[in-house]
Amino acid sequence: MLYHAFEFQSRMFEPVRDAARMAGALFGPALSAADSRLGREFMATWEMVGRAGVTHKRPDFGIASVMVGNREVAVTEVPVHVTPFGTLLNFRKDITATQPRVLLVAPLSGHFATLLRNTAKTLLQDHDVFITDWHSARDVPWTAGRFGFDEYVEHIIDFLHVMGPGSHIVAVCQPCVQALAAAAVMAQAGDPDQPSSMTLMAGPVDVRINPTKVNELAFSHPYEWFERNLISTVPLPCAGAGRRVYPGFLQLIAFLMMNKERHIKAHLDLHGHLSRGDTAKAEAIQTFYDEYFAVLDLTAEFYLETIDKVFQRALLAKGELTYKGLLVDPSAIRRTALLTVEGERDDICSLGQTVAAHDLASKLKPFRKRHHMQAGVGHYGVFSGRKWEGQVYPIVRNMILASE
Known part of the structure; x- marks a missing residue:
């Protein structure tokens, strides 16, 4: 109702x-x-x-061109792989040079992937950028089936398979957990397409550390409260009519x-x-x-499983997360270099929550690990704005380059 x-x-x-x-x-x-x-x-x-x-329509990325070196080149959006729940979108540039391939993993938390427009445009200067362009559950027919935590991880793995070996991951905010899980699953399987580097930016890897207001909300109510009070059914005449969702307008x-x-x-x-x-x-x-104010609806199963697995029980941080019945073991990551980035004033993912990934990837050699705390920024300043472009991005670029 x-x-x-x-x-x-x-x-x-x-x-x-x-x-x-x-x-x-x-x-x-x-x-x-x-x-x-x-x-x-x-x-x-x-x-x-x-x-x-509010609007339920995805805004345009609006990236028509980008500076590469000392010249401006045209950019074209090319859907590379499409599922009912998301599109692997490539920002293809009019250049002949080969650049490192980067999968930019966007949050699925009430806004479209266009929220990372500035992140993508900055990365495009030196990289071949792909992005997880998630679809609003409001527009996905119920006949397409479920999309939960495991399906999100599966999409990351599938997208990396499409991109091929030697790709890199840059995950922003909420999907840091799923990106780390995907890298661990691929490492455990000896997958040749496991990423060469992984950058986790302002994500809730371990929410038990310095809990924020967002974390406290998840702690203060039982799982059933979220299901009873925050889940709705998409009405007609939407394409997803009948699907249970966490509405983007609530987020x-x-x-x-x-x-x-x-x-x-x-x-x-x-x-x-x-x-x-x-x-x-x-x-x-x-x-x-x-x-x-452009809002995206989440499937009920993804929202509730994220509340349960990431925020209430912190399963990955405790070594208890499973993927399709398999225990996820981040210590299996040996080849994927790890960079974590946090913002000094972040009130959504506080200091310590993202850097916890280094303890989980316990068998990764020290020279493959790096952490950066960006002074003077809140959550969004980690991946957008002047300090992202001038101070954070050079570190991300150098990590990717060193892992090539």
Whole structure:
């Protein structure tokens, strides 16, 4: 019923958004010409009302070109492998040189893989980048079957098989656990396609260390509470009608409430920038929230199994995680170099939770291990923004290059 109520509310509010957009289109030119303070206030308000609400459509990556060396080259998105739940997407560049192949593993936590747009574009300077472009469960027919924790790990392994031997993994946030599990499973099997290096960035490898508010929420309720209160059924006429999901809009609300003062201030600032005609500042905020309010639904089984295995029982950290009945043993990793990255001010995956991967990969030679703590950044600053580009990325690039 929760999902149905949300859809009903969204559709009821759509005429208000339409009216605001229409008012801006009809009266905007005249008000702009008049250049009055009141007129700019009206235009700013219409703009914000017209943009209010969430979307279930994946935004564009918008990476048309990238600098490689001293020249700009065109980039084309090429789907390399497609399943009902995700696409292995290659950002193919118009160059003849061979560059290290990198699988960028995106979180499946309420937003689309486009959240890693800046991460991907930075990596593209020196690498052949592939990304896990996850599909929203809202759009996946129930006949496609289940997609849980094991299926996520299986997708990473399958994508690495498609990419071939000598590839590298860069996992961001939540999938650090699945990426480490996939590398361990491949190592245990002696898989020739096991990655040459693995970079884990701001991920919950061991949530028992310095628990955050996110971790405490998972600890404070039993498994049944999450299933009873947070799982809904996709309504008609969506392609995934009948599938049980954790709705992306619930995850968005949770993120907003964690830093509600900051988000309220951002929207007040946006209104001010629009009314004063500060286009560049307004566009920066609008671009962020266009991405932030594009929500992706998770399958119920993936969400609940992640809560149980990663956050409540920390099975990988305790040496108790299984994959298709096989005990996952990270100590089997011998050939995959490991880099972990954490942010000093991260309030989602705190210091210590990601570097714990080094203890798990206990038989990996010390020269194949490295940890970096980035000062002065929160969660998103680890993989996007100026410090990612100028300080974190060179370390990631050097790890990959040294593992070639």
